Amino acid sequence: MIQEEKFQLTPSIRKKLLTYGGVGLGLLILGILFLIFGGQSHGAEAHAGSEGGHAEFHWYNRLFANLWINNVYFTGLAIIGVFFVAIQYVSQAGWSVLIKRIPEAFGAWLPYAGVLMLLVFLVGGHSIFHWTHSELYDESNPAYDPIIAGKRGFLNYPFFLIRMVAYFGLWYFLFRLIRKESLAEDVNGGVLHYRKMIKYSAIFVVIFAVTSSTSAWDWVLSIDTHWFSTMFGWYVFASWFVNGLAVVTLIVVILRENGYLMAINSNHLHDLGKFIFAFSIFWTYIWFGQFLLIYYANIPEETIYFVERLDSSYYSSIFFANLFMNFFFPFLVLMTRDSKRHTIFLKVACTVVIVGHWMDFYLMITPGTLGENGGFGLIEVGCALVYIAAFLLVVLTNLSKAPLVAKNHPLLQESIHHHT
Amino acid sequence: MEVTTSPVRDPLITGRKTLHDITHDISYQVERKPTVSWLLALATSLGVLAIGLYAVWRTVWDGIGMWGNNKTVGWAWDITNFVWWVGIGHAGTLISAILLLFRQRWRNSINRAAEAMTIFAVICAAMFPILHTGRPWLALYWMFPLPNVFGSLWIDFNSPLVWDVFAISTYFTVSLVFWYIGLIPDFATIRDRAKGIVSRTIYGALSFGWTGGAKTWERYESISLILAGLATPLVLSVHTIVSFDFATSVIPGWHTTIFPPYFVAGAIFSGFAMVLTLMLITRRVYRLEDYITIQHIELMNIVIIVTGSIVGVAYLTELFMAWYSGVEYEQYAFLNRATGPYWWAYATMMTCNVVSPQLFWFKKIRTSIVATFVLSIVVNIGMWFERFVIIVTSLHRDYLPSSWVMFYPTLYDVGVYMFTFGLFFTLFFLFAKFFPVINMAEVKTILKSTSDNPAKHHKTEVGEKDVATQKI
Numbered sequence: 001m002i003q004e005e006k007f008q009l010t011p012s013i014r015k016k017l018l019t020y021g022g023v024g025l026g027l028l029i030l031g032i033l034f035l036i037f038g039g040q041s042h043g044a045e046a047h048a049g050s051e052g053g054h055a056e057f058h059w060y061n062r063l064f065a066n067l068w069i070n071n072v073y074f075t076g077l078a079i080i081g082v083f084f085v086a087i088q089y090v091s092q093a094g095w096s097v098l099i100k101r102i103p104e105a106f107g108a109w110l111p112y113a114g115v116l117m118l119l120v121f122l123v124g125g126h127s128i129f130h131w132t133h134s135e136l137y138d139e140s141n142p143a144y145d146p147i148i149a150g151k152r153g154f155l156n157y158p159f160f161l162i163r164m165v166a167y168f169g170l171w172y173f174l175f176r177l178i179r180k181e182s183l184a185e186d187v188n189g190g191v192l193h194y195r196k197m198i199k200y201s202a203i204f205v206v207i208f209a210v211t212s213s214t215s216a217w218d219w220v221l222s223i224d225t226h227w228f229s230t231m232f233g234w235y236v237f238a239s240w241f242v243n244g245l246a247v248v249t250l251i252v253v254i255l256r257e258n259g260y261l262m263a264i265n266s267n268h269l270h271d272l273g274k275f276i277f278a279f280s281i282f283w284t285y286i287w288f289g290q291f292l293l294i295y296y297a298n299i300p301e302e303t304i305y306f307v308e309r310l311d312s313s314y315y316s317s318i319f320f321a322n323l324f325m326n327f328f329f330p331f332l333v334l335m336t337r338d339s340k341r342h343t344i345f346l347k348v349a350c351t352v353v354i355v356g357h358w359m360d361f362y363l364m365i366t367p368g369t370l371g372e373n374g375g376f377g378l379i380e381v382g383c384a385l386v387y388i389a390a391f392l393l394v395v396l397t398n399l400s401k402a403p404l405v406a407k408n409h410p411l412l413q414e415s416i417h418h419h420t
Numbered sequence: 421m422e423v424t425t426s427p428v429r430d431p432l433i434t435g436r437k438t439l440h441d442i443t444h445d446i447s448y449q450v451e452r453k454p455t456v457s458w459l460l461a462l463a464t465s466l467g468v469l470a471i472g473l474y475a476v477w478r479t480v481w482d483g484i485g486m487w488g489n490n491k492t493v494g495w496a497w498d499i500t501n502f503v504w505w506v507g508i509g510h511a512g513t514l515i516s517a518i519l520l521l522f523r524q525r526w527r528n529s530i531n532r533a534a535e536a537m538t539i540f541a542v543i544c545a546a547m548f549p550i551l552h553t554g555r556p557w558l559a560l561y562w563m564f565p566l567p568n569v570f571g572s573l574w575i576d577f578n579s580p581l582v583w584d585v586f587a588i589s590t591y592f593t594v595s596l597v598f599w600y601i602g603l604i605p606d607f608a609t610i611r612d613r614a615k616g617i618v619s620r621t622i623y624g625a626l627s628f629g630w631t632g633g634a635k636t637w638e639r640y641e642s643i644s645l646i647l648a649g650l651a652t653p654l655v656l657s658v659h660t661i662v663s664f665d666f667a668t669s670v671i672p673g674w675h676t677t678i679f680p681p682y683f684v685a686g687a688i689f690s691g692f693a694m695v696l697t698l699m700l701i702t703r704r705v706y707r708l709e710d711y712i713t714i715q716h717i718e719l720m721n722i723v724i725i726v727t728g729s730i731v732g733v734a735y736l737t738e739l740f741m742a743w744y745s746g747v748e749y750e751q752y753a754f755l756n757r758a759t760g761p762y763w764w765a766y767a768t769m770m771t772c773n774v775v776s777p778q779l780f781w782f783k784k785i786r787t788s789i790v791a792t793f794v795l796s797i798v799v800n801i802g803m804w805f806e807r808f809v810i811i812v813t814s815l816h817r818d819y820l821p822s823s824w825v826m827f828y829p830t831l832y833d834v835g836v837y838m839f840t841f842g843l844f845f846t847l848f849f850l851f852a853k854f855f856p857v858i859n860m861a862e863v864k865t866i867l868k869s870t871s872d873n874p875a876k877h878h879k880t881e882v883g884e885k886d887v888a889t890q891k892i
Binding site for chain 1: 668740
């Protein structure tokens with residue numbers, strides 16, 4: 001039997017996280033100062049490729065682009081945590097019961113993510129989204145853009161904001177419902193809460209099936225305002241999902257190394273590893289499907305997206321690094337049975353995947369916002385560090401509030417006696 | 421090794437079966453004399469096959485001008501039927517490979533028949549491109565890189581149609597081998613029970629001298645694992661490449677990046693519908709209610725809701741992106757689909773594929789045999805119309821309004837389609853009589869951990885196939 005164990009967010013962990021956050025903030029400020037006073041190192045003039053390229057480049061454009069990358073990335077993590085829990089319930093999976101509290105805790109980031117998303121959009125949306133420029137819709141203005149004007153029914157301030165609030169509202173509401181039952185089950189036992197969670201999870205999955213795509217169109221696709229691809233919603237989902245799996249796995253491994261979750265054995269890790277392996281391939285499948293069809297048909301309106309990323313000496317290296325980190329590396333490292341059962345391989349593979357998918361979002365967002373003014377330096381590292389610290393602080397605080405294992409889960413024994 | 425099964429799970433095998441009961445219930449159908457109803461069913465299928473064969477004969481003798489295709493609509497029923505059958509041919513390997521990887525034990529009762537159906541469906545699918553070549557005896561030259569004396573005639577490796585040839589033939593081969601290897605231990609069981617010399621000899625030959633020793637089982641498991649590993653990417657690749665037939669083009673309505681995963685989801689959707697149609701009949705006729713329980717049916721219906729909804733999201737994504745893209749050709753293609761002369765096909769597709777599966781949200785409906793049977797046929801109809809809508813409505817109004825036409829099928833279009841139905845059901849009825857329709861060996865492996873037999877405990881030996889999964 002498992003005795004009740006609780007994760008302790010010790011002052012030293014908290015201090016460590018705050019230090020990371022502080023260092024991140026310092027780096028971010030330093031990076032901004034360098035940008036303002038140090039002059040651009042590369043390509044300040046050549047920004048014709050970007051959609052927003054006609055506007056003059058300011059240091060805050062890069063700041064807002066970074067905030068947006070991290071907003072989308074960490075929102076994805078939070079919502080994938082909820083999604084992962086939900087699919088465990090709707091598929092009545094038994095093996096994952098021991099670890100389910102970890103993805104469950106990710107949902108706690110959702111309200112912060114929502115507020116950040118809203119704030120950054122309201123303050124910096126003009127730098128990020130080309131379609132927010134009013135002159136594009138004015139027929140008498142030389143900048144009038146009939147294609148973007150045609151999208152106005154979807155891309156306009158009120159509707160965009162309503163959608164954003166609705167996504168976070170719905171997601172958070174269902175997360176709270178699931179979480180409430182989950183905690184009540186700890187106290188009351190029985191199968192009633194379990195059945196209710198299946199029901200809420202099913203509702204969540206339906207909502208997420210639609211909102212994962214529409215939010216991806218809103219927050220990422222519309223940055224490259226002219227461009228379109230029907231696959232895009234599922235592409236963002238694939239990136240979010242495999243990244244979420246990698247973060248869950250990494251946290252499970254680290255918790256276990258620190259003496260928690262001793263009921264977790266290499267069989268559970270093996271399953272997590274298989275998931276990362278499989279969904280890295282899934283991400284690549286979606287990536288390749290989108291790329292090949294656009295490349296093969298060679299329609300200029302569509303190929304421009306890849307032209308911007310491949311013809312640029314800066315982005316093309318990231319383009320290939322993206323494929324390496326998110327496909328070849330996890331594919332080769334996690335291919336054997338043993339590597340999925342040993343924590344060192346998992347830690348390395350997860351870290352590469354986690355960084356890799358950050359780069360994936362970087363590559364989705366930066367060319368359309370900064371064009372050739374994009375770069376990778378102190379700002380990127382600092383900003384990401386601040387988000388990592390904040391995300392972990394929120395998630396770990398939430399994790400410490402409930403028992404680490406849902407002790408009355410009706411499938412708990414299946415998970416404890418799990419063999420792959 | 422022990423498998424723990426939570427008491428909240430319902431048993432997958434009911435009727436308090438023992439190992440012997442499993443052998444008996446399934447082998448009995450192979451061993452008994454053919455029933456009158458089976459003979460009638462086979463005769464009907466052969467009749468349909470014979471009528472269809474006439475249409476095939478005329479098509480080959482007089483050429484594909486016998487069909488309703490015209491210069492604007494170059495692909496119609498032929499490719500619609502082809503994609504429809506290939507899609508159906510996805511469920512079997514999905515059940516045997518992907519559900520194996522996800523450790524879904526309920527697959528054990530349905531995998532054999534589903535795999536058989538897969539193989540027959542792929543054979544039916546292959547008929548259409550072969551016949552569409554017009555002179556199939558020459559087609560080898562542009563399907564396979566064979567040396568030939570026709571000048572510079574050489575296959576076009578850039579064409580997704582050629583990729584299809586390789587994807588489908590590989591898929592077919594692996595599915596066939598996978599299916600057959602699963603059959604070997606069961607053939608041996610029938611051989612060992614056989615009373616007549618003829619059946620003993622035939623099943624003895626079919627079972628490849630299976631001894632049932634530990635070493636043989638070990639090899640059986642290794643090869644199952646390898647084949648499951650191979651089949652998983654293959655099952656996804658086949659419909660991906662079928663979708664490339666359309667999506668690599670620049671035709672509005674065809675060129676859309678969501679096609680690969682959306683086609684795969686649609687294929688699984690239609691495949692499960694066909695599995696349900698066939699299994700509900702087989703279950704009733706062969707009295708297999710204790711092996712294919714209401715729970716099995718409910719789970720398959722849930723797969724139908726999930727895949728049907730994925731397809732629904734894809735339809736709506738396409739509609740939205742057609743508008744959002746601002747490309748007027750794209751916009752017109754979808755407007756024409758939904759409101760043009762083929763609106764009825766579009767409406768049928770939407771109703772059958774997106775709306776009707778949502779009925780399965782009601783537990784009463786998804787656990788009702790009659791409702792499931794009706795809806796499985798509705799889905800099959802819907803998926804045929806999906807391909808028809810994609811193919812014909814995207815073609816019939818091309819860039820030049822003077823060449824806008826409608827497509828009208830001829831009797832020979834109908835006849836060739838009937839031919840594949842006759843072929844499919846003839847093969848399936850032969851399979852159902854002479855082969856064990858449920859994998860006895862694999863069902864036995866889960867008997868102890870998931871049956872309502874009170875003599876068994878929840879903790880028992882792990883199954884043979886489950887052992888295989890560990891190594892993945």
